[in-house]
Amino acid sequence: MTEETTTSAIARPAPASSPGAEAAPVSTPAAGRLQPSGATASASSAAPSVSPLVTAPAPGPEADTVTVRMPADGAYLSVLRTATAGLAARLDFTLDDIEDMRIAVDEACAMLLSQAVPGSSLECTFALSADDMTITVSVQSLSPRPPAADTFAWTVLSALAGSVQAQVGPADRLAVVMRKSRPNSGLV
Numbered sequence: 001m002t003e004e005t006t007t008s009a010i011a012r013p014a015p016a017s018s019p020g021a022e023a024a025p026v027s028t029p030a031a032g033r034l035q036p037s038g039a040t041a042s043a044s045s046a047a048p049s050v051s052p053l054v055t056a057p058a059p060g061p062e063a064d065t066v067t068v069r070m071p072a073d074g075a076y077l078s079v080l081r082t083a084t085a086g087l088a089a090r091l092d093f094t095l096d097d098i099e100d101m102r103i104a105v106d107e108a109c110a111m112l113l114s115q116a117v118p119g120s121s122l123e124c125t126f127a128l129s130a131d132d133m134t135i136t137v138s139v140q141s142l143s144p145r146p147p148a149a150d151t152f153a154w155t156v157l158s159a160l161a162g163s164v165q166a167q168v169g170p171a172d173r174l175a176v177v178m179r180k181s182r183p184n185s186g187l188v
Contacts, residue, residue, distance in 0.1 A: 066126040072116035072139050080105050080124050084135070087126050091133055091182050101133070101180055104161035107153060108137045108176040111166075115141040115174055131182050135161075138175035144168045147176070 068083055070076045081102045088098040109122065116122065116139035127134040146166035147154055158164045161178035168174055 064128045066128070067123065068126075069121050069123045072113055072118075072120045072122040074110070074113055076122075077106055077109050080109065080137075083124070083126070087128060088133060088180075091128060091130075093133075093180075093182060097180065100160040101135070101178075104157055104164075104178055104180075105135060105137065107157045107160070108135075108164075108178060111147045111153065111157075112137060112139045112141075112174055112176060115139065115144060117142055132179055133182075134177065134179045136175055136177045138169070138173050141172050141174045144172050144174035146174070 066083070066087060068080060070079060084101050084105045085098050088101050093101070105124070109124075112122065120140045123136075123138050125136045125138075127136075146168060149166075154164070157176075157178075161180055163179040165177045166175070167177065
C-alpha cells in the first residue's frame with residue numbers, strides 16, 4: 001500500500017509581546033494546486049500560481065493545506081473519510097456537517113474512480129481557512145468527462161457539500177472541488 005500525506009505549515013506572526021519581532025517569510029506549495037502525474041510541489045519565495053482547475057483560497061496567515069495521495073481504489077476511501085472528519089472537526093463544524101462532508105468526499109471519489117486510469121493515484125487536497133474548507137479530489141483519466149450536473153448523485157453531492165464544481169485540468173486530470181463554510185461564519 002502506498003499512502004502519502006503532506007501537511008504544509010504557514011508562518012504565523014510573532015506574538016505581540018516581542019516588540020520589533022517580525023515573522024520570518026515561509027514559502028509553501030500552492031494550496032490545492034493540481035499537478036501532472038510525477039510532478040512534485042516545489043517551494044519558492046514567489047507567489048504560487050494556481051492552475052485554473054482549482055478554486056481553493058490563497059493561503060493566508062490562518063490557512064493550512066493537507067494533501068493525501070493514495071491508490072485510485074475504493075478500498076482506500078476510508079482514509080479520506082477519516083481525514084475529512086478530523087479536519088472538519090478542527091474547524092468546529094457541527095457533527096451533522098462533518099458527516100455530510102464525509103459522505104460528500106466519498107460520493108465525489110466514487111464519481112471520479114470510475115474514470116481513473118488503472119494503477120494511478122487519487123489525490124485529495126484540503127485547503128483550510130478560519131471560515132471554510134475547500135476539498136479538491138482528482139484523478140488522472142484517459143478521456144476525462146466531468147460528471148453530469150443533472151444526476152441524482154450530483155444533486156446529493158451539492159446538497160451535502162455546499163458549493164461543488166467538476167473540472168478537467170492539465171494532463172487529463174479530472175477533479176471535483178467542494179467548498180463548505182463553517183457554521184455561523186457568514187459564508188454559504
